[in-house]
Amino acid sequence: MWWSAKFRILAGCAALIAATTPSWPQSNDEAGAEPAAQAEPGKDEYLRHCAVCHGLDGRGNGPLANAMKIVPADLSRRSTRNQGTYPAAKIGDVIRNGGGVLGHGSTAMLPWGIYFSERGNPAVAKARIKALVEYIETIQEK
């Protein structure tokens, strides 16, 4: 029957979306429901994807740093280097579009925006980048 075939396709799509969509807190309520796992999504992203070069504390001394020609930036000094103001928009832009925007003529740092959006929808990618930008703000030296 036509409707049962249609239903099967719909159900298949729903299962696929459920299986491939990373689960991130969509609202504060949801974040509050699982405090241990999702309290700091930005920190989690950072430790997974960034610390290998930028170091656990953001100071640019991750395990890969010595093997690189270009020293990973000290992310904990972004506010200091910007007259005490955290340049959130710029940080977000580097994460989204890559190190080339720095004008160093370098693409040593890949554009993570592509990676993040390939694994989810654009809204999810945006939320993940926002969480990262906010997390890096918390590790600024005082």
Ligand code: HEC
């Ligand atoms: C493979 C090593 C590597 C990884 C992994 C990496 N970076 Fe970088 N990052 C660099 C290097 C090297 C630079 C300096 C690039 C340059 O000078 O052109 C840099 C520069 C930056 C800058 C610019 C800093 C400034 O002073 O303006 C930001 C912001 C940044 N990275 C954030 C991140 C975030 C967030 C992640 C994780 C999603 C990440 N990086 C992952 C190597 C890396």
